[in-house]
Amino acid sequence: MARHKRQALEAEHHPEAIRRRLNGGSGGQSLPDAILGGIDGCVTTFAVVSGAFGAGFSATVALVLGFANLLADGFSMAISNYEAIKAQREHVDGVRRDEHHHIDVIPDGEREEIRQIFLAKGFSGAILERVVETICSDRELWVETMLREEHGLQTEGLSPLRSGLVTFAAFLAVGAMPLVPYAVPGLATDTQFLASLGLAGLMFFLIGMGKSLVYHQPVLASGVRTLLMGGAAAGLAYLTGHLAQALFGVSM
Template sequence: MAENTGGATSTSRLLRAEDGRGDSESERGGASGRPREPWKGDFVKSIVYAGLDAIVTCFSLISSISASRYSSVDVLVLGFSNLVADGISMGFGDFVSSSTEKDVAAKERAVTAWDVTNHSGNEQEELLRQYQALGMDINDATTVVNIFAKYKDIFVDEKMMAHKGILPPDEADKPWKNGLVTFAAFLVFGSAPLLSFIILIPFTNNDSIKFVGACILSALALALLGMAKAKIAGQNYAFSMAITLFTGAIAAAAAYTLGSVLKNVAGIQD
C-alpha cells in the first residue's frame, strides 16, 4: 500500500509540474506557438450578439432622434421603450430559436437511431464512405466503423455529426436561459448610450452636449464589447475593437443622416 501511495504521489507531482510548465509556456507564447484557446461559456453567443445589437440599435435611434431635434425627454422615452421592447423580442427570439434547434436535433437523432437499428449495414457503409472521403485509409475506416457499431448510442451520435453535420441534443441546455441572458445583455449594453441623457441632467440642458456624451459612452461600450469578443474568440484585441467600433459608427452615421434628411423632407422646424 505504501508503494502504491508513493507512486501515485510521484505521478501527481509530475503531472502538476507538467501542467505548471505548460501554463508558463502558454503565458509567454510557448515554444511550440500554441494558439490561444477561446474562452468557453454557455451563453457567449447570446451576450455578444445581444450586446452588439443593443448598442448599435439604441445609439442609432438616439442619432436619428437627435438629428430631428427632439428633446432629451423624447430621447429617454423613446429610447427606453424601444430598448425594453427590442430586448423582449430578442430574448423571446433566442428562446424560440434555441428550442427549435434542440427539437430538430432530437428529431434527427430519433430518425438516425431508427435507421441504425433497422438498416445497420447501410448506415455503416455510409459512415465508411464518409471517413474515406475525409482521407482515412480504407482499413482504418473499416476498423473505426466496426468499433462504433458495437456501441449503438456512440454510433448514432457519430453518424449524426459525420453524415448530417448535426450535434446530438444536449439535455443540459435550457433554451429559456439563453432567452433570459439575451434579454439581460440587451438591456445592460443598450442602456449605455442613454446614460448620458440621465447623468448630465444636473449639469446641463444642452441636448448637443448630451448627444456627444452618448457618443462617448457608446464608443466605450462598443470597445468593451470588442475586447470581450476578442477574449472569447482568442482574437487580436485592437482588431476586434476596431471592427466593433466601425460597425457602430457606420450604423449611427446612417441613422443620423437618415433622420436629418427625413426632417428636412417633412419640413420639421427646430
C-alpha cells in the first residue's frame, strides 16, 4: 500500500503532470459552491419536513411547504453567493487598479515592496535582485504578485455567475431528496417521514464525504460530522413543530 501511494505521488509530481495541473485553471472552485448549496438545501428541506411532521401536518402540506422553501431559499442562497463573489471580484479589480496607479506614480517604491517581499522569503544578494528585475520587467506579473503577496487576494476562479448557478443547482438537487417520499402516493405518514429521514441522512453523509475532498479531512469522520450537524438541525425543527402543535393547536 505504501509503495502504491509513493508511486501515485511520484506520478502526480512528474514535470508534465505538474504543468498540466498548474495550467488546468480553477475548475475545482465549483466544488465548495456545490457542497455549500447541497448541505443548506438538505438542511432547509428536511427541517421543513421535520417541522411539518412534528406539528402533525398532512403529507400534502409538508410537500407544498418543502417545495416552496426549496425554490425560495435556493434562489436566495444563489443570489447571496453571486453577490458575495461579485463583491470579492470587484474588490480585487479595485486593488489591481490601485497597484497599476502606484507603479505609474512611484515605481521605485513598488519595486522596493517586491524586494522586501522576497527578502522575507529568504532571497538575498544577486539572486534577490534578479528576482526583482524579472518580476518588475513584466507589469502584469508585477501587479498580480502584489495582489497575492502584499494583499493576500485570490485573483483566479472568481466567477459570480458560475458560483450562483452551481449553488442553486446543488441546493435543488440535494434539497429535493427528502421530499421524494412525500411525492409517492399510498405511503403512511410515518413511513414517508422515516424514508425522508433516511434519504436526508444519506445526503448529509455523502456531502460530508465530499467535503473531505476539498478540505482534505478524513472521509468517514467528515461524513459522520455532517450527518450529526444535519440531524441536529432536523431535530430542532421537529421539536419546534411539536411544541407549536402542543402550545397553539397547530395541526392539519
